[in-house]
Amino acid sequence: MTTPTHRTDEYPELSLVFPVFDEAPNVDRVIEAACKTGEQLVSSFEVVVVDDGSRDGSAQLIDRWSARDPRVRAVRHASNIGYGAALRSGLTAARGELIFFSDADLQFDLAELANLLAHSRDFDIVAGYRSPRRDPWPRVAIARTWALMVRGIFGLRIRDIDCAFKLFHRRVIAALPLASVGAFINTELLVRAQAAGFRIHQIPVSHRRRRYGQQTGARPRVVIRAALELMRLYRTLPSVRATKARSSRPGPFPG
Template structure:
């Protein structure tokens, strides 16, 4: 199969007939073999009934229904598991992404050898309350991930080589960081394509301002897990050793100073009256705790089911 189109949705009953017919028209015009995987993330507006009717009209449509709302990341991850296409396209269900972009996205994956192409909505129709935080979010993500050629990590319109979606796990709010997940999984040829951003035709956005806070926390999680997931002692242990020896050196210095003053019969303050004493004790305790945290995390990592799971690109 050439293309799998994965569409997570929540209360988008009005847009589904137009979207699926548009996708089918594009696929037929370019003679692609395809499937449309619609993942209903606990909709309450009749979206699932619409999916069932649309499937009766077009057998290329597949529907997956969640019992409740789990979020976009869960919908994407489940959709990825169900795909069979050599190239996987994701898009939102609100008609703000144009299916006319699909042929060029497919061509770049197949002919130019990209692992992932992320859409960039250079001209947006969103309010400033959404575009300004998005720009800050993208700048922070570029800085932390090292993927400097992407302007818009959060664009729902993306294209993937089939192997990419089968080797990443999307959860929490991680759908914003799929290019980062792909990079950590070893898929390094990541590109960008300017795509059309259309004004929302039906309904209203389902995302609030809390997504930026949750998204930033997930970015920190990705950075830590990707860098230290299989060697947590390198992170916690190094910080713990640094803190412990800092406290130890301060303690030795305080003790040496006191002994020096005693030996020369000079006045000295009691150790417990010195602020440095408490700083030293705190540093030693924190260092010990960090080291023990790293040790316990290392034990968990070494006994995890994926401790020796690595990405293998090819075997001959």
């Protein structure tokens, strides 16, 4: 953790975590944006970037950043394991009392992390939902179907489960035995957090379409893996199948 030029003592140490797989066109931009955001918002922060076996030079770009900026920490997987595994590695490596994660594809304005921080004293988790969501309609349709299925099985009333713009207190991450290696990780995080009684607050965040690289979340094998992991969690946590949501802002599911 390091101290930025513009010191702000209102919040505790912050870790910004980014899983990366073949994001070479975005790596420099997202790390630069993360450092700028940390400097503006908190007095002490780190940027944890997890390379999940990239083959396009992403790992080398991350290593270059970590070598020249002590605020940037590189975590590397020798091979591509999956989004959930990369995120879990980043959450485990994070040292901050507040832990934020997002994707490296620049679909979010990291400056809006300020809005999540503003609610961090009153809630254990602050989860963004994309408003409006700028993805192609097939991806939105899949997300809406998934949200309805998860709500029916686990009683999870979250507007945008897979929105990669979430802030947690360290105690939440420490309490949850996460196991997902794929795209199911967001669902597992929220379902387990709800079952454990953590308070979840939802706020809208801006969203833009990916400009560089390719999305993988809607690929058939990714969806199938998520469905299999959902069934495993269903068997593991039968007590939460009908749990009512504790989120502060339930409502419709824009996807």
